[in-house]
Amino acid sequence: MSIFFEFARRNLGRHKFRSVLAVVGIVIGVLALTALGILGNSIRLSVTEQLYLVGNELVVFPHGEPLISEKNFKTLERVADAIPVNSQADRAVLGSETGAVMIYGMRATDLPKLLDIADGQFFKHGSLNCVVGASLAAEYDLRVGERIIIREQKPRIVGILKERGIGFDINPDNAIIISEKLFSTLYEPEGYDFVIVRVEDIDKVEAVKEEIENRLNKKEEVVSVMEMKMIVESLKEFFRMVSVFLLGIGSISLAVAGVSILNVMMMSTVERTKEIGVMRAIGTSRRGILLMFLYESLILGAVGGVLGAMLGFGVGYLIDVWILGKASYLFTPSSVAYVFVGIAFGVGTSVFSGLYPAWRASRLKPIEALRFE
């Protein structure tokens, strides 16, 4: 019934200052909720964007010994698709400068499994050439065809990789990748620094991990197996916790706002007892009184919620720019969703807080309410 909405609107206008204060409470609560929600989401997006995570990879590191032996590698290969990797930090002449850089030795056949080429091509098996990571190429202005110098070797750059992000296996963006053969020539390793194991079916990751441990760590522990899936999962869990924590803080301020709405509504029901009695006497139903008060809290919540969510989006923008240095995460659906979450919680809190006062007002006995002075 729209007359009760009209009543609600006018009743709020009777105590403008009080209504404004109640709205301000909701605005602050929703603002906090929205802004913190957006912040949490932006952090999650920015971190996951920088991370290269694949759930179906295991990384096998040597345990106790410095390297994984050829014999153990052969065992791994029998279990699943195993990619041996050697790594070495070294100085290299890149263009006109010399810099410290990570050098990976990998088999040519493994490269397409893990990496993508942006420019040029991968090197061939046994090649003395190299490919370089995107960030490294950009930093030193490296181009396909140029030669770099590592110790006495001068591999030619045949390809530049696509940017991949920080990984738990290899970090190719700032690295040089050379063939197994060239790596042996340079550093003469007697095994592998680690082995990446790719499992076709993500649900079999645990089984493969167990199999590896059973076969290699039978007598004593010689390898430790890092499960990417677990890392992915714990990261997800971590960000879920961050979001819950931030939303928790937002919710507390909203709860405070809810209490103030409750307070304002209780005051109104007491002040207007006589009026409620009159309305009831001349034929307003309990439902009408209930609706009138619920509309009041609905209006407070809707006005506060919309204002708060808009401000929260603005504040989210400022925080994103300030903490993350860019606002691009703001316009993703998962961030914008917090605007609606904020409005919904603002309205919900307000209406919820209004429930009890409205119910109480509707339950007043007309005769007693009328006698109230």
Place this chain on the structure above:
Amino acid sequence: MEVVRLVEVTKVYELPRGSVKALDDVSMSVGAGDFVSIMGPSGSGKSTLLNIIGCLDTPTSGEVFIGGARVSGLSDDELTRLRLERMGFVFQHFNLIPTLTALENVEFPMLLRGMREREAKERGKQLLRAVGLDEGLGEHKPSELSGGEQQRVAIARALANDPDIILADEPTGNLDSKTSKSIMELLKMLNERGRTIIVVTHDPLVASYTARTLKLVDGRLVG
């Protein structure tokens, strides 16, 4: 035709220091078109009686019939509906709704009954004219009206849904004698046009306008 009938109505208020018998075995009836006043000393139970007739309060024992139908056992919603459709209340303190204009106050019961806004407005204006409120005061809020004007609006509101009975509890209690007279003239005029009216009053002058006077003493009807 009988509009109101009370049979052996008793109302007892239970208080911490014993009980108060506000009404004691009251039986009465009011016919259509009657103009009745209820008089008696303060605390004799006049308001209690009027509220029970108006279905705002329920008796401790006894029966109330409105238009021949028994009231006891009706739900809150049913009583509310009954008040909306068949009762018109006029109070001592006018009790207009302060957020509504005079005209809106009169429209309100009609809207509650589901009348369309346009119609309610038309009828509201008509009623305000009928109770003698100056044209143009319809858009005023109650706080901008004099006591006499407010009571006229309240009477118009009481008439909104064309009720069976008008119940007025000391309608002149807050008005000076001149204004009191004009309000009673208005009620008398309404009665002459067929309205059933029950007025509670202290004032013999007010009672003199009515055709019949019931006297209450200590919750009992006398004489």
